[in-house]
Amino acid sequence: MTHKNVPRHIAIIMDGNGRWARARGLPRVEGHRRGVESIRNLVTALSKQEDVKYLTLYAFSRENWKRPAKEVGFLMRLLRYFCRRELKMMMKNSVRFTTIGALSSLPKVVREEVRKTRQATQDNDGFTMCLAINYGGRDEIVRAARRVARRAASGDIQARSINERLFARHLQTAGMPDPDLLIRTAGEMRLSNFLLWEASYAELWFTNVLWPDFRMEHLNKAIRAYSSRTRKYGAVEDTR
Numbered sequence: 037m038t039h040k041n042v043p044r045h046i047a048i049i050m051d052g053n054g055r056w057a058r059a060r061g062l063p064r065v066e067g068h069r070r071g072v073e074s075i076r077n078l079v080t081a082l083s084k085q086e087d088v089k090y091l092t093l094y095a096f097s098r099e100n101w102k103r104p105a106k107e108v109g110f111l112m113r114l115l116r117y118f119c120r121r122e123l124k125m126m127m128k129n130s131v132r133f134t135t136i137g138a139l140s141s142l143p144k145v146v147r148e149e150v151r152k153t154r155q156a157t158q159d160n161d162g163f164t165m166c167l168a169i170n171y172g173g174r175d176e177i178v179r180a181a182r183r184v185a186r187r188a189a190s191g192d193i194q195a196r197s198i199n200e201r202l203f204a205r206h207l208q209t210a211g212m213p214d215p216d217l218l219i220r221t222a223g224e225m226r227l228s229n230f231l232l233w234e235a236s237y238a239e240l241w242f243t244n245v246l247w248p249d250f251r252m253e254h255l256n257k258a259i260r261a262y263s264s265r266t267r268k269y270g271a272v273e274d275t276r
């Protein structure tokens with residue numbers, strides 16, 4: 037079997053919207069607005085190829101509530117418009133839209149729009165785009181632990197049968213493969229609480245490109261870098 041060394045699941049920490057705007061003397065929110073175009077661009081292109089099947093995008097972290105109320109409000113509205121406006125593009129390209137993160141604390145209108153888009157696209161099987169909204173990696177793990185604990189307390193499972201595989205089935209990302217390649221834009225080199233469990237063996241790639249400027253040429257560069265790496269998972273390189 038020939039094995040093509042391409043990532044099946046790519047996760048991106050979309051960063052640098054504020055800096056993009058500041059560099060142009062524009063308000064931060066303008067950077068967020070332009071960032072949506074990067075998303076549309078990548079999703080449209082990725083849905084037309086056969087290698088990458090999952091794209092998970094960090095759109096709003098649990099920590100992002102600390103931003104000024106006006107910016108948070110704008111991001112919420114943008115999310116709602118994104119779901120509404122891009123539905124046509126998703127249907128046309130057979131994109132399944134999913135989310136991870138605690139949606140229950142989002143404004144009701146946003147939650148509803150997200151739910152509608154998820155539902156409308158659930159049978160699309162070309163490509164999966166997953167938005168992390170009000171997402172935190174530790175929070176996701178704690179919620180999974182709570183579910184597992186409840187099942188154990190009710191006698192549904194035995195404590196000794198809890199292993200990594202069972203645990204992962206209780207994460208919100210259950211059903212998706214772990215990300216193979218994790219990208220962060222805008223020169224920052226940290227995870228900021230993103231996919232802490234799932235990215236345990238992801239290949240990392242950082243770029244100084246700001247998110248509103250990020251296009252397929254940059255993604256292709258990251259994919260090429262990925263392809264040239266050797267994933268060893270703790271073993272030794274096969275030199276036979």
Ligand code: IPE
Pocket residue numbers: 050051052053054055056095096100111222247
């Ligand atoms: C990323 O851009 C978008 C979100 C976190 C929602 P930033 O808004 O963090 O941009 P910088 O880091 O201030 O440049």
Ligand code: IPE
Pocket residue numbers: 049050051052094095096097100224226228
């Ligand atoms: C991470 O970016 C969150 C998202 C991309 C949604 P931030 O810009 O919020 O992260 P920090 O504050 O630099 O760690």
Ligand code: MG
Pocket residue numbers: 051052053
């Ligand atoms: Mg940032």
